[in-house]
Amino acid sequence: MRIRSKLVLAFVLSGVVPLLVVFGVSLGTIRQGVEDKFAEHVAVTAELAERSVTLYLDGLAKRASDWSSDGHINALIARIAALPRESPEAQEASRELGAYLRDFKMPLDRSILIAEVFDADGRVVASSEPLRVGHSESAEELEYEYAWRRAMAASFVETVTNGFVVLEGDEQGHPSEPTLHFSAPLAKEAGTPGGVLVLHVSARDLTALLGEILSDRPESTFETYLVNADGHFVTPSRFVPDVVLKVKVDTEPVRRCREAGESASGEWIDYRGVPVIGASRCQAGRWWTLVSEIDTTEVDAAARAARAQNALVLFVTLAFSASLGVGLSVVMGRRVGACTAVIKELAQGKFGARVPAADIKRDEIGQAAQGVNAMAERLDEYFGSLNQLYEAVFTQAPVGIITVAADGTVASANARAKEWTGVMEGDGLLASAWCRERALEGELRGALAGAPFEREIPGADGRAFRLTGTPLAGRKALEALLILEDVTQQKRLAEEQRSYAQRLEKEVADRVRELEAEKRELERVNAHLVGRELRMAELKKRLAQAEGADASPGTATPHATTGDKPGA
The missing domain is CATH 1.20.5 (Single alpha-helices involved in coiled-coils or other helix-helix interfaces)
Structure with missing residues (x-):
């Protein structure tokens, strides 16, 4: 069997048949694979949204706790509590505290709509919204809106909340939008609860947070929303308008969170009665449940698209196989021709020629092509390295380089040599003015005859150069190499x-x-001093002898008055 027939048979057995088998098996598993992929995306999105919501709400609770421990706020509330409720001093302190909350605290977080302080009786004594001062509510309203009993019983670093509530706008200036209240207790000097700090936070930022998470999702039916402990929407629905705190969600994940405190994942019927694939996140002690869902119709559409894509790939593969089998004979001839063409180019000195990689296969022709490429690479590497070395030395060397042919003409010269000598390629070096002025003809002829030389020569601008001439043995066109060094x-x-x-x-x-x-001079002075010392020593010796002679018996008394010796 010829190589062409072998290739056709091998391709059919190893390519086409396995493709048909794999495609038939994959038809039944594509739906499950697509469903698993979407379920994973939904679960990851739910987890990401849960983390974002938790961080956002915990940050607001921490802010309420920090503000409740503010010394200035506690000092003002203590002064208000110590004064009669309607006294001018109490009203002035209330205005000062409201201005402090409005001008210095609320700019720290734009999601806070109102910051205000209730006294122990549930009456607003200071607020960033002046219309709210003096407002009071029933015990039931306080508990529903502000978790009043828990706030009054909480420690002085704890913040409580009951979740989102809707209050209609009234004369007290409360906004008519979904609002979350964070309540933190304040303290008197004695340590008993002196009131509650309440932050009214808009749900708009939380809605925007979930929207930002979903902005990167391309699916048209993918949505993530929050429901409170009662199952009511606290963020908008993607499909149903005006549902916040008006529509109750009673689906499997919400019931499981409310009844068992568990998260859920899988397929269920959503609040619209539509089958979905979803995941929920339920945290113990939290007032909310987070749900992420996507319609199963969109998952089915993705599965059908995947099947169609696989079918298209199979059709294209089969068509390619047919065209490949027909063109094998042409390819074989082209591969042989490619090898012979590269060999001819190598013989002509074109060492960059290569057999194309597409023509190198695991057969005899492929082995021959690999051998030709290996030989070409070695030749190209060898001559390429020589050319690179020559180019680097010739063009970048800090010296002038001149190569001289056997007839005395300049075969090549680098830029420095041209600058320093004025000679160019093709000039007769022996007849050049540069050679004559420096009497170099004898040395140059000697170098062309095989005798190297070295000497210093002057330059045109007063500089000095060292000229070295070296014969080029074994060369035909180039017979001498001159090196000119400044x-x-x-x-x-x-x-x-x-x-x-x-x-x-x-x-x-x-x-x-x-x-x-x-x-x-020192020796002269020293000699003088030594002589003087000797004379002084001799004089002292004589004086001592004279005094000894005067003191002996029978000796005449010296003439003290004149100082003359006896008999003088």
Whole structure:
């Protein structure tokens, strides 16, 4: 069997048949795979939304707790409590506290609509909304709206809430929108509850938070919403208008959270009566349940699209297989031709030629193509490295480089050599002015004859150069290599070093002469002092002898009045 027939048979057995089997099996599993994928996306979205909502609400509760411990707020509420309720001083303190809440506290969080303080009797004694001051509510309203009993019984660092409530706007200035109340107790100096700080927070930011999480979801029926402990919507529905705190959700995940405190995932009927795939998040001690859902109709549509895509892929694959089988013979001829074409180009010195990767297969032709490519790569690497080295040395070297042909003409010269000598490619070097002015003809002819040389020559601008000539043995077109190196700086440094050494030697000699003169002077002075000391010692000796002679018996008394010796 020829290679063409083998390839056709192998492709049919290893490609087409397995594709048909896999496609037949996948038809029954595509729906489950798509459903699992959407269920995972819904669960991840629910978890992300839960974290975001928890962080948001916990942050507001922490803010209420921090404000309740504010020393200025507690000082003002203590002063209000100590004054008669209708006294001007109490009213002034109330206005001051309201202004403090409005101007210094509320700008810290734009989601806070109203910040106000209730006294222990449930009466508003200070508020960022002046119309609210003096407002009072029944015990039932206080408990429903502000979790009053828990707030009064809570520790002074704890915040409580009853969830979202809706209050119609009234003369006291309360907003008519879904509002969440965070209540934190205040304290008197004695440590007993002196009132409650209440923050009225809008639900708009929480709705926007969930909307931001869903903004990246491309599905048209995907939604995430919150329900309170009673099962009422506290954030809007994507499909039903005006549901907040008006429509109650009584679905499987909401019931499971309310009755067993458990989260849920899977398929169920949603609040519209539509089958959905969803996931819920339920936290113990929280007043809310978070639900994420997507309609099963959209999941089914995605499964049908996946089946259609697989069918299209199978059709394209089969069509490709048919065209591939027909074109195998053409491909075989092209592969052989590619190998022979590369070999011809290598023979002509074109070492960049390669057999295309598409023509390298696991057969005899592929092995031959690999061998041709390996040989071409080695040749290209060898000559490429030589060319790169030559290019780097020739163009970037800090010296002038000139190559001279056997007839004395310049075969090549780099930029520095052209600048320093003025010669160009093709010029006769031996006849050039640069060569004549420096009497280089003899050395250059010697280099062309095989004798290297080295000498210093002057430059046109007063600089000094070292010229080295080296024969190029075994070359046909190039017979000598000239290296021109600028040694001006070296000579200048050498001259400065010699001058400095001479000055230093002179200074040392002068200093030695000065030291020798000083030494001679010291020796003279020392000799004088030594002689003087000797004379003084001799004089002292004689005086001692004279005094001994005067003190002996029978000796005449010296003439003290004149100081003359006896018999003088």
